[in-house]
Amino acid sequence: DARVTQTPRHKVTEMGQEVTMRCQPILGHNTVFWYRQTMMQGLELLAYFRNRAPLDDSGMPKDRFSAEMPDATLATLKIQPSEPRDSAVYFCASGGLAGITGELFFGEGSRLTVL
Amino acid sequence: QQPVQSPQAVILREGEDAVINCSSSKALYSVHWYRQKHGEAPVFLMILLKGGEQKGHEKISASFNEKKQQSSLYLTASQLSYSGTYFCGTAIIQGAQKLVFGQGTRLTINP
Numbered sequence: 001d002a003r004v005t006q007t008p009r010h011k012v013t014e015m016g017q018e019v020t021m022r023c024q025p026i027l028g029h030n031t032v033f034w035y036r037q038t039m040m041q042g043l044e045l046l047a048y049f050r051n052r053a054p055l056d057d058s059g060m061p062k063d064r065f066s067a068e069m070p071d072a073t074l075a076t077l078k079i080q081p082s083e084p085r086d087s088a089v090y091f092c093a094s095g096g097l098a099g100i101t102g103e104l105f106f107g108e109g110s111r112l113t114v115l
Numbered sequence: 116q117q118p119v120q121s122p123q124a125v126i127l128r129e130g131e132d133a134v135i136n137c138s139s140s141k142a143l144y145s146v147h148w149y150r151q152k153h154g155e156a157p158v159f160l161m162i163l164l165k166g167g168e169q170k171g172h173e174k175i176s177a178s179f180n181e182k183k184q185q186s187s188l189y190l191t192a193s194q195l196s197y198s199g200t201y202f203c204g205t206a207i208i209q210g211a212q213k214l215v216f217g218q219g220t221r222l223t224i225n226p
Contacts, residue, residue, distance in 0.1 A: 103162070
């Protein structure tokens, strides 16, 4: 059963610490999205990749966030330094060759709490 | 660019119908609908493409008015399992075809 895998599922950290979230997209999918979900903002698009190349990261605070795809099986989202306002659930979603004209499959999310 | 959904929340009794609307200020290439249950990931319902027709999924269907840049999701004879938050996602014609989601509509179905 193909699925998007995200780690960690839960992370509690202190302000100022570095946080790295990882995503393994479904094998063969070439589009990867990172979304952040909070009660106030809903599902915010942070960044997305196609064929490992970053196409848009305009939704991401550039001074502290970075997103990469070191290879086709791994996408990472890093926050350094973390702040309490970064507390949210971070979702990774992957899509096939149809890109955004097809279904996106979401991972279960990484719930981040920054104290 | 974020689409606007309405209403923000709906409470129904089982068997009643609901309509959720999604509108954009930009020319749209596609509209996507997802449902998210509490504590879970969003799950795909359907996509409507520019020039496409109304889509259906069990008792859930949707339409896409390209001229008005609006989409509506129709839930008929709602079931308890329909409860959750519904998100519309839109991709605009110009620029990178990224998928941006609305704020969501929380649907509660009571027995």
